[in-house]
Amino acid sequence: MARCSPAKPLCTTAAAPRPSRRRGLLISASASPATTSTRTHRLLALPKPPKPPPPPPLLPRPRLPISNDAPTNGKPDDRREPSTGAASSGSGSSSGAGDVLRLMGLLRVAPDEDVYVSLLRDSVDAAEVATVHAHVAATRAASGLPLPLANRLLLAYATCGDMAAARKVFDEIPVKDGITWATMVSAYSDGCFHDEAIRLFTRMCQEEQGLAGDLLGHAIVAVLRSCARLGRLRGFGQQVHALVIKTKRVCGDTGSSLLQLYIASNQHDSARQVLQAMRCCSQEPVPEAAWTSFMTACHRDGLLDEAIYVFRDMVSSGVPRSSFSLSTILAVCAESENCRCYGQQVHGDAIKHGVETDQFVMSGLVHMYAKQGRLADATRAFEAVGGKPDAVCWNAMAMGYARGGRYREATRMMYQMKAAGLDLPGLNVVGMACSS
Secondary structure, three states: OOOOOOOOOOOOOOOOOOOOEEEOEEOOOOOOHHHHHHHHOOOOOOOOOOOOOOOOOOOOOOOOOOOOOOOOOOOOOOOOOOOOOEEEEEOOOHHHHHHHHHHHHHHHOOHHHHHHHHHHOOOOOOHHHHHHHHHHHHHHHOOOOOOHHHHHHHHHHHOOHHHHHHHHHHHOOOOOOHHHHHHHHHHHHHHHHHHHHHHHHHHHHOOOOOOOOOHHHHHHHHHHHHHHHHOOHHHHHHHHHHHHHOOOOOOOHHHHHHHHHHOOOOOOOHHHHHOOOOOOOOOOOOOOOHHHHHHHHHHHHHHHHHHHHHHHHHOOOOOOOOOOHHHHHHHHOOOOOOOOHHHHHHHHHHHHHOOOOHHHHHHHHHHHHHHHOOHHHHHHHHHHOOOOOHHHHHHHHHHHHHHHHHHHHHHHHHHHHOOOOOOOOOOOOHHHHHOO
């Protein structure tokens, strides 16, 4: 009898699929292809980024051929090699221009003329200007400095007050223009080197016959200022006056400087002639500063009536008055005995121009009314001072009360003055009261 194999069950359960490991991922055999690919895409490990290369080593800091402690003759030290860096002081600090030039040198960028001009314009001292100058000399030794750059370098040295370096740059310019001459003459005059300014102006007139325009005007203004400081009216000052008339420049700043020359020399008749010539010039009106300077000179020399006539001419010329000119003429009216009523007209003119509340104008009004004995008007002017009254107002008001015999009010003003933290030396109200 044959042996029968055991019967198989009707429902057989499929064996669980054996998980397979591939590339470190657990994938189920029963998973769908879409699910399998999605999970595979999400679980892939990202490659690590490569390491950046190490930075290049820092270059050594370059040095200039001229240091800050170089000798006054300006010769570079041959032991130092020329470079494109900035000059450094003994403490290791550098200027802003030197940092810019050093950075451009590290970037291999050659600065052009506009960069040099910008650095010179922003230089704050002579050392920084010398830094730019040394860099320019090192990079443009063969071609030389262009004239606009040389003029800017000259102006930078003059602005910083290094007149020796400025004159060295001036002498090294082969062909000079009007800007070069005017800059150097003005630099000497501003630096109180008045003899050098006069000598250089004389040389300019000899070498530059065709020099004209505003540059000649700037040079004339500078040399007239030097003549006024030295008192050189006789001879050279009169020759400059002739040049001004020849070039038809009796106006503006040139005329004002010529007027100042005659005022400084106490030549009031000549100053008035210059002022009249400036009025006849149709190019531009006479500035208020010229009128005020002449009035101040007349007041200083005791020519009070002359000062009032000058103010009347200024009013008739249509020149607008400011607190500067009005306070000057108020001081004249306070001293004048013949034109007491003219001070009220000046007060009305101040109200018309809206400067009656100005500190200087109010001080002039208090001084004028108190000096004339009009204490009620002086008191109103004193109380109308918008800000804190200054020592001139206190002094004028207290002295006005003392001269008028009102010693109690004068004493009260003294106590108020001390409470305000002011002191008026020489004012002895008690002594004035006892002597009366």
